[in-house]
Amino acid sequence: MVRMPTTRPYHHGDLRAALLTSAERTLREKGVAALSLRELARDVGVSHAAPGRHFKDKQALLDALTLVGFERMARAMDAADDPELPLERRLTALAKTYLGFAIENAELLELMFARKHDPDVSAQLTAAVDRSAEPITRLISDAQQRGEIIEGDPERITMVAAASLHGLAAFTANGSLPAEASLAGLDEHIHHLLHGLRPR
Amino acid sequence: MVRMPTTRPYHHGDLRAALLTSAERTLREKGVAALSLRELARDVGVSHAAPGRHFKDKQALLDALTLVGFERMARAMDAADDPELPLERRLTALAKTYLGFAIENAELLELMFARKHDPDVSAQLTAAVDRSAEPITRLISDAQQRGEIIEGDPERITMVAAASLHGLAAFTANGSLPAEASLAGLDEHIHHLLHGLRPR
């Protein structure tokens, strides 16, 4: 027998997921400041106290969104990494993916890097952060082994590359640099990162 | 005749300034999320509606803080720039100043780059942002003229340098990279920026 939709179609088992989906939508459309647990509850058709069952407080919801963000980014970066590619093209592909994520998820990116998270989630969060940085770490160490990247502490060199990409992504996500200009200049940006600003 | 302090010592003409000072203190100590106009009014000894005389809404106060931040940063960058220095040392000095600002004003930096500002202040804000970026812009064009930096669109090259510094500052301000590690690695970071990650 088929269950007919009632006046309250869902929120049986997946209230948590529904809240996260709705929260991300609000985040994208109106920004973090506009995110209210009560409004979220209304949007999802549940009492204002119901979210409390799934998130101990508002910060817990923001932390969950952050985690979702890093996991999504990690998947994207992982999928974009092709170890067969020559170094510069390989790095450009990763950078483009990062930049694309930043453009498509500007508000989420801000939340992800806002470091307000509860210590409770920090273990999962650290894992997700590491996973999303791993393709770049791997690229650097691969290239070092081939002698295509200078020698020296791989962590520091990875940090130089990551800072360069993150700075560009941050300027793009916050509107300092228009998305088109950012994407159009990406190849050159990576070239400069690899070859330096001093003449050779 | 000396005015004895009354129960309400100030808030005559400088309520606006007092609110900004108090707001920055709260920002530094407890973060943006903890910033409330009503609490600010209490701290400063004034009715909860008084701030409304000086800031049309909460965003206006945040915008004013952002402006103060960029002006302070601009002054610091300007004071740190020494055109007599050789390129790498000159750039390192600017980077160190930027990083120092980011460490000392981590919460403020986040606010400054959060792009939520009202269009009203955007003219002043744009000017302050430009002024704080100018030392780097100037350094790049000086060095280009001397042939110490590669040719090409100076704006793009400035963006490469700025992204690198901003990425490092952002990772430091948000705790991804401890301040000490960040400062300790700064010389090398700048070296890599100038010389590239590929072996020469």
Place this chain on the structure above:
DNA sequence: ACCTGAACACCGTTCAAGT
């Protein structure tokens, strides 16, 4: 186990009224 409704202590913003 999961959700509701009422309650509490906060908010930001507005607006008449006071000085």
Place this chain on the structure above:
DNA sequence: ACCTGAACACCGTTCAAGT
């Protein structure tokens, strides 16, 4: 000109009570 006090419509969080 600058500030107050009351009012309004919101919040987040908690907790007994319901199913």
